[in-house]
Amino acid sequence: MTDPPRILEVANVETVYHDVVRVLRGVSLSVPQGAIVALLGPNGAGKTTTLRAISGLLSVHEGKITKGRVVFSGQDLGSSSPESRVASGLAQVMEGRRIFAELSVEENLLAGTWHRQRSEVREDLQRYYDRFGLLRERRQQAAGYLSGGEQQMLAISRSLMTRPRLLLLDEPSLGLAPKIVADVADLIREVHASGVSILLVEQNAALALQLSEHAYILENGRVVLDGTSEALLQDDDVREFYLGMGGEERRSYREVKHYRRRKRWLS
Numbered sequence: 001m002t003d004p005p006r007i008l009e010v011a012n013v014e015t016v017y018h019d020v021v022r023v024l025r026g027v028s029l030s031v032p033q034g035a036i037v038a039l040l041g042p043n044g045a046g047k048t049t050t051l052r053a054i055s056g057l058l059s060v061h062e063g064k065i066t067k068g069r070v071v072f073s074g075q076d077l078g079s080s081s082p083e084s085r086v087a088s089g090l091a092q093v094m095e096g097r098r099i100f101a102e103l104s105v106e107e108n109l110l111a112g113t114w115h116r117q118r119s120e121v122r123e124d125l126q127r128y129y130d131r132f133g134l135l136r137e138r139r140q141q142a143a144g145y146l147s148g149g150e151q152q153m154l155a156i157s158r159s160l161m162t163r164p165r166l167l168l169l170d171e172p173s174l175g176l177a178p179k180i181v182a183d184v185a186d187l188i189r190e191v192h193a194s195g196v197s198i199l200l201v202e203q204n205a206a207l208a209l210q211l212s213e214h215a216y217i218l219e220n221g222r223v224v225l226d227g228t229s230e231a232l233l234q235d236d237d238v239r240e241f242y243l244g245m246g247g248e249e250r251r252s253y254r255e256v257k258h259y260r261r262r263k264r265w266l267s
């Protein structure tokens with residue numbers, strides 16, 4: 001059996017910020033064409049940095065890749081600009097629903113569409129207005145007045161307006177009420193069903209493992225575990241640390257593993 005083609009391949013990537021702060025220490029991961037892959041890990045593990053290395057936004061944060069490569073759709077992205085990556089079908093929805101608060105809802109939706117035909121853009125606008133009636137109602141209002149959940153829908157819709165083939169989602173459920181998280185999950189499923197591959201960064205591991213088929217766990221800039229999401233959902237260590245089902249005090253994945261080994265050794 002041959003592996004499915006990969007839309008994204010991150011190979012041994014190392015990064016630094018400001019030429020001194022090393023964050024990623026050789027991260028490798030891949031996203032098969034048409035899959036949802038999750039990237040999990042505690043605060044500061046380097047999840048957002050990984051997405052920035054893929055989208056090219058590292059440079060905006062005084063960061064750069066010092067080793068390894070990012071291959072999208074068979075093309076080594078090298079040091080290509082974030083704009084050219086968007087034009088080639090790669091979109092990132094940033095952490096914290098980074099919408100343009102002072103711009104109207106419609107201006108937000110149009111923000112990433114410079115490379116597209118006007119007729120297609122009009123068609124997509126209608127599509128998202130049909131999907132989210134509220135965005136149509138509020139299309140002339142400043143986006144900053146939308147609720148958190150509405151802003152997340154707008155942020156995802158805005159990135160879809162660029163017609164991506166791979167969507168990078170950074171913590172889409174963060175800070176949202178459970179009902180809204182369910183809506184965001186439905187939207188992610190919908191986007192996936194329309195043929196878009198997704199790399200999903202989440203701290204909500206239960207949600208991410210339900211949505212994805214494969215997952216990577218990142219700690220201190222390294223992948224410490226990866227496997228099918230089904231297998232990770234059953235993994236005792238993952239359940240204990242990430243899903244909070246073990247009743248133990250929360251520790252890092254590596255610490256939990258060490259602790260469990262010692263417990264077995266003592267018994």
Ligand SMILES: Nc1ncnc2c1ncn2[C@@H]1O[C@H](COP(=O)(O)OP(=O)(O)OP(=O)(O)O)[C@@H](O)[C@H]1O
Nearest residue numbers: 017021023042043044045046047048049050061062
């Ligand atoms: N612009 C920057 N300059 C210097 N250090 C940075 C910069 N951005 C991030 N870092 C550092 O890189 C490390 C990884 O950060 P990153 O935001 O990638 O982690 P994360 O896994 O996304 O965490 P979180 O769950 O909090 O979003 C952290 O120690 C952070 O302080």
Ligand SMILES: [Mg+2]
Nearest residue numbers: 047048049095
């Ligand atoms: Mg982050």
